[in-house]
Amino acid sequence: MSDIAIAVRNLRNQFGQHVVHEGLDLDVYRGEVLTVVGGSGSGKSVLMRSILGLTQPTAGSIQIYGEDVLRLSAAERQRVDRNTGVLFQKGALFSSLNVRENIALPLREHLGMNANDAGDIASLKLALVGLDAQTAETMPQSLSGGMIKRVALARALALDPDILFLDEPTAGLDPIGAGEFDSLLQTLQQALGLTVFLVTHDLDSIYQVSDRVAVLSQKKVLVVDTLDKVAAYQDRWVQAYFHGPRGRAVSNQQMRPEHGN
Numbered sequence: 001m002s003d004i005a006i007a008v009r010n011l012r013n014q015f016g017q018h019v020v021h022e023g024l025d026l027d028v029y030r031g032e033v034l035t036v037v038g039g040s041g042s043g044k045s046v047l048m049r050s051i052l053g054l055t056q057p058t059a060g061s062i063q064i065y066g067e068d069v070l071r072l073s074a075a076e077r078q079r080v081d082r083n084t085g086v087l088f089q090k091g092a093l094f095s096s097l098n099v100r101e102n103i104a105l106p107l108r109e110h111l112g113m114n115a116n117d118a119g120d121i122a123s124l125k126l127a128l129v130g131l132d133a134q135t136a137e138t139m140p141q142s143l144s145g146g147m148i149k150r151v152a153l154a155r156a157l158a159l160d161p162d163i164l165f166l167d168e169p170t171a172g173l174d175p176i177g178a179g180e181f182d183s184l185l186q187t188l189q190q191a192l193g194l195t196v197f198l199v200t201h202d203l204d205s206i207y208q209v210s211d212r213v214a215v216l217s218q219k220k221v222l223v224v225d226t227l228d229k230v231a232a233y234q235d236r237w238v239q240a241y242f243h244g245p246r247g248r249a250v251s252n253q254q255m256r257p258e259h260g261n
């Protein structure tokens, strides 16, 4: 089997006159955590939505495990979608469903499971993300920001996906909550062998969890490599991002030995 989970080639996304991506190439390797960074409006979310089939690109190809997903029928696409979990910004839980029902939803919708069986699996997923059983009956409105992210992660993992997509998962969390979420993500990624596509602005997360970092700039992937190589890349935005005051503070605190730094 190929080592490439996702291959994006010559991607173009255009909204009216506004070209967001042009000639964008990117490979995501099986079992890695790839972090996608870039300035506001550089097209990180549009890239993620394109891979997920939520935005139809203007041109180019996207393969997931070798399948050209832009050319699949709706039914074939559903089969691919069952293998991907997504955590959207803000968690996006359904406010009318309790925690267990939220997590159970993909099992009911995609696999047609009954409420009891789906609820049992949801309880296991809840434990997986470190929440106790009582949380299952709670409504989303009563959860803290950190708990919402954990429940959304449990829901993203409901179908036992190989690939996990996360859009700004630590946005809105305090530094301690964000650090805990990153540790949980790392533990689960390693335990479950997940391929992770992570969009984030959070420098602490980038240093803690990335195997490789892709920088989106000038409508394409400007550089994709290990963190130390990307941080050394000679580009104004990259240098300001990784070596500005915030970047320096994080790199001094968090450079992890296993990343060779």
Ligand SMILES: Nc1ncnc2c1ncn2[C@@H]1O[C@H](COP(=O)(O)OP(=O)(O)OP(=O)(O)O)[C@@H](O)[C@H]1O
Binding pocket: 015, 020, 038, 039, 040, 041, 042, 043, 044, 045, 046, 047
């Ligand atoms: N459906 C759409 N219609 C028109 N323009 C869009 C649409 N979706 C995204 N865009 C535009 O595409 C550009 C890239 O948006 P995107 O949300 O991907 O940026 P981003 O890198 O994720 O930014 P941020 O870091 O601020 O979240 C923006 O200028 C946005 O306004």
